[in-house]
Amino acid sequence: MNPDALAAALLAVIVPLAEARREGSTDGLTVADLPLDRPKNRDHGDWASNAALKLAKAVGVNPRELAAEIAAGLEAVPGIASVEVAGPGFINIRLDAAAAGALAKTIVDAGASFGRNDSRADEIINLEFVSANPTGPIHLGGTRWAAVGDSLARILQSQGASVTREYYFNDHGAQIDRFARSLVAAYEGAPSPEDGYGGAYIADIARRVELAYDGDLAALSPAERQEAFRSIGVNFMFTEIKASLHEFGVDFDVYFHENELHQSGAVERAVARLRELGHIFEADGATWLRTTEFGDDKDRVVIKSDGQPAYISGDLAYYLNKRERGFNRCIIMLGADHHGYVRRLMAMCAAFDDEPGVNLQILIGQLVNLVKDGQPVRMSKRAGTVVTMEDLVEIVGKDAARYALARSSADSNLDIDLDVLQRRTNDNPVFYVQYAHARTHNVARNAAASDVDRSEFAPELLTHETESALLGALQEFPRIVAFAAEVREPHRVAxxxxxxxxxxxxxxxxxxxxxxxxxxVEPVHRTRLWLNDATGQVLRNGLDLLGVDAPERM
Known part of the structure; x- marks a missing residue:
């Protein structure tokens, strides 16, 4: 018996009890109002409900008395072995073995669709993540967002949401100029500018620009040379970034160029829209957005007194662009250094007459530190100043890197022990999970060799305490995935x-x-094969949501 069926049975018992008393009201009560939880102590049963505590006042009866009446009604439901009342009115429900064990066949029959539903079909989501500047390889912070963002996209899609993975290509501004000057310096054999970028990759890109340029770089004026290195160099760097992400199992649907906002008139359209809504004002020769009306600590300059757009202008234009493209949920993943931007971005959302936290959601990711031999790993051979995505993948592999980065809450600092991730032991979490999946396949192969197949299914035979515990966990998978989607936390799946x-x-x-x-070979052996294969299916489904392979042999 699945939780939906059990909740329906609970509702069917409660409604007539309430009507018989003719006190209070349970009108409009649905199964969604009757949550079921897995008891932490399995001795308390398979499911627990606080329905009596929630509804006692409406029904007009003491919670424990109502719980006793509900329990009596539930005991008559097929598939329920026993019901107990605990404390002030909690209801503990124990399923009979056949009802609990039936789940194994349900999972095997559902296959890859187990845990999926269409509950979020009304959500059209733009999920923006990574968006690292094309001025160098992706560092560990961006790598964490790649793992978490792609996992979140997969989880949201599993719940029916339409998700567009988007990378904001920052090809406009001072950091691009510094990158170009660094490339020119490397080409000329000069030291990198004081505010420039270092690392062997700069010399690599400079050499590639030199080979790719159709003409004589030496004959160009300094301004022309810098522009050549800027345009070609940024393209090379971004091509490398996309290749690194692809090798990491992350591909984007949209690469949005910041330059488009400034060249297409998008900034002007955003300002005009906000002016129509009455939130733009002029002061000191500049154009301002009155964000203090929406919780910001100060109003923001949108167009500076010299006519140049301020930084927030791009945010305004980009957000409006996303909404005009039809997205009703815009999720942006930002690094810890952007925490101060959250309030102004939410104020911007409200200024467009949207709902902060609904139409716009901000996720903040914290720092990642690598540790090896008990010491922090700080330098990349190629980047020179930071450890990159390629460094991490080269050391531990894609699966271990993705899993390690996705298994902890993104809003907490993360220390990754490279020694642990390189071990093929149970203290390595990704090995532990992948090995369990491989073991299910090994059991299935050995079963086939011993003429144990799934020609019989007798769930009432799954009575061992470890079988009850395993079935209880398998039943939880859809709820865990749904909750991970709701709170935007892929680590819950891991x-x-x-x-x-x-x-x-x-x-x-x-x-x-x-x-x-x-x-x-007896029916219990064939039935256990169903349970073995059901576990393998759920492990495989969960690993797929994290973008991690589920090997059949290890």
Whole structure:
């Protein structure tokens, strides 16, 4: 019995009880109002409900008395073995073995669709992440966002949302000029500018520009030479960034160029729209947005007194552009150094008559530190100043890198121990989960060799305590994925997979799928194969949501 069916049974019991008393009201009550939770202590049953505590006042009865009446009604429902009332009115529900075990076949039959639904089909999401400046390789902060952002996109899509992965290509501004000057300096054999970029990659890009330029760079004026290195060099750097992301398993649907905002009149359109809404004013020769009306600590200059657009102008134009493209959810992932921007961005959203936290959502990611041999890893051989995505993948591989970066809450600092991630032991979390998946396939292969197949399914035979625990965890997968989508936290899926892997390993140690010696194949062996394969399916589905491979052999 799945939680939806159990909630429906709970509703069917409660409504007539309320009507019989003719006190209060339960009009409009739905299964969504009757949440079910997994008890932390499995001795308390398979499911727990606080429905009696929530509804006692409306029904007009003591919570514990109402709980007792609900329990009596639930005990008559097929598939429920027992119901107990605990404390002031909690209801603990235990399913019979057949009802609990039926889940194994449900999962195998559902396959890759188990855990997926269309509950977020009304959400058209623009998910902007990474968006590293094309002035150097992607550092660890951007790598974390690549892992978390792509995982979040997969999770949201699994719940029916339409998701566009977008990379904001910052090809406008002072940092691009510094990058171009650094390339020119490398070409000329001069030291890098004081505010420029260092690292071997700068010399690499400069040489590639020299080879690619159709003409004589030496004959160009300084301004022409810098423009040549800017345009060609940025293109080379961005091509490398996209290649690195692709190797990391991350591909974007849209690469949006900042220059487009300033060349297409988008800034002017955004200002005009805000002026229509009454939030633009002029002062001191500049054009201002009155963001203090929407919670910002000060009003913001949009167009400076010299006629040049201020930094926020690009944000205004870009947000309006996304909304005009039809997105009703704009999610932006920003690094820790952008925390101060959140208030002004939310004020900007409100100024457009949108709802902050709904139409615009900001996720802040914290720093990542690498540790090896107990010491911090600080330098990249190529970038010179930071550790890059390529460095991390070269050391531990794509799967370990993605999993390690996605398994912790993005809003907390993260220390990654490279020694742990390189081990093929259970203290390496990605190995632990992948090995559990590979083990399910090994069991299935050995079962086939021993003539154990899925020709029978007798779920009432799944009575061992490790089977009850494993089935309980499998049942949780759809809820975990749905909650991860709701709170925008992919790490919840990773932590769930680790728990599931542990329960599977314990089940494997206690329950045989293959008979010992000359013992005959019995229905319990075939039924356990269903449970084995169901666990492998959920592990595979969960790893796919994180963009991590599910190997069949290890």
């Amino acid at each position: 932590r769930y997979l680790e728990e599931l892997a542990g329960l599977y390993h314990r089940w494997y140690d206690n329950c045989r799928v293959i008979p010992l010696g000359d013992e005959p």
